[in-house]
Structures are given as C-alpha cells and as structure tokens.
C-alpha cells in the first residue's frame with residue numbers, strides 16, 4: 001500500500017492557538033492545516049519560539065486550542081474532558097522528550113513498564129514486553145540500572161523504549177536528540193528509523209537537527225503559524 005492510500009492518523013484543519021500574556025495576545029498557530037498518514041514520518045522544523053512544542057502538545061492532548069479541528073487516531077480532540085484526554089494518551093500516542101524524563105527512583109525496566117501498567121496490562125506481561133523492548137534498543141543488560149547510572153545516550157534509548165513499548169499508532173518526538181553528541185544522535189536516529197520500519201507507527205518529529213530531519217518522508221516548517229512543506 002502506498003502512503004496516499006494509507007489511513008489518516010492526524011488531521012488538522014484551521015488550527016488556531018493564542019497565548020494571552022497580561023493584556024497582550026500572541027497568535028502562535030494560525031489557520032494551520034495538515035495531515036499525517038499511517039506509517040508516515042513528518043518533520044516539524046522552524047526557529048525557536050514558532051510553536052513546534054505547542055503543536056505537539058496540542059496533538060498529544062496536553063494543551064488546549066482556540067479554533068479549528070484536530071483529529072488524532074480517530075479521536076476529535078476539541079471537546080475532551082480531562083479523563084478522556086488521559087485515556088486518549090494512554091491508548092493512542094506516546095511522547096519522546098529531549099530530557100527523556102525518566103522516573104529517577106525506578107529502574108530502566110520499571111520505567112519502560114510504566115505505560116503498560118497504566119494501560120492496565122498485568123505485571124508479568126508488562127515485564128516481558130518491557131524487557132523485550134529494552135533488548136531491541138540494545139539495553140538488554142541494563143534493565144536493573146537506575147537513570148542516574150545511565151549515560152545520556154542510554155537514557156535516550158530508554159525513553160525511546162518507553163515510548164514504543166505500547167505499540168501506539170502515533171509517536172510525538174520533541175527534539176529527541178537535542179541533548180546528545182553527534183555519535184549518540186546518529187545512533188538514536190538509526191534506532192528510531194529501524195523501529196519505525198518494524199512497527200510502522202506515524203512519527204511527528206520536531207527538530208533543529210537537519211540530519212535527523214532528513215529521515216522524514218515529509219519535511220515541514222512552521223512559518224507564520226502554518227505548517228509549510230520544505231521542498232528539495
């Protein structure tokens with residue numbers, strides 16, 4: 001099946017987002033339209049402050065918006081209650097963050113098990129799936145390590161394992177290589193690429209890193225509040 005025939009994972013129509021600071025209104029996203037299909041990797045680039053993280057937070061139902069329609073994995077995000085947002089996040093999407101955000105008092109294995117336990121998988125199965133995912137990211141020997149005992153590159157890979165373990169349809173990555181040196185960035189990029197081929201999730205990749213952006217099937221930047229294709 002070609003991409004043009006694939007189902008739509010993300011549909012954004014006329015998205016508006018403002019921030020109000022004291023009596024000043026800042027229009028961050030303005031009439032933004034785009035689609036992401038199943039299995040597509042789409043980059044979101046653009047200078048600091050243009051609204052890249054804001055867009056990801058909206059798509060992940062972490063932040064509200066002021067106009068337009070946003071459908072993610074078949075769910076319209078416009079009028080969700082807090083409980084529905086939680087369920088949506090648990091079932092449909094995962095985030096990969098620049099700061100990894102691992103829980104410091106839990107081992108690598110426990111960190112990766114966490115989303116499975118939240119979605120009510122039993123302990124035994126969660127342990128098995130989390131171990132298998134850690135093995136896939138090359139950390140089969142480090143399951144019992146705590147985040148403070150892991151290098152930056154290893155922590156990043158635990159963050160990827162945690163995002164992918166639930167086999168979600170959509171992964172939202174915000175500068176996933178932002179804290180890594182060149183070698184570790186490349187390693188993480190190859191890993192994400194391989195895992196995407198294997199699991200066929202859609203990936204929205206916010207990045208300043210041209211090399212990382214080059215793995216996208218479609219490259220875009222935010223310009224004047226809209227998502228604009230980068231050609232060439």
Ligand SMILES: Nc1ncnc2c1ncn2[C@@H]1O[C@H](COP(=O)(O)OP(=O)(O)OP(=O)(O)O)[C@@H](O)[C@H]1O
Nearest residue numbers: 019020021028046047048049050051052053054055
């Ligand atoms: N809670 C908030 N209240 C007011 N303004 C905000 C809030 N969050 C973000 N902004 C503003 O919205 C704009 C977009 O922020 P955002 O974090 O989405 O930028 P970004 O493109 O991710 O930047 P960077 O590349 O630096 O991470 C910025 O000007 C920021 O200051």
Ligand SMILES: [Mg+2]
Nearest residue numbers: 052053054174
């Ligand atoms: Mg940001």
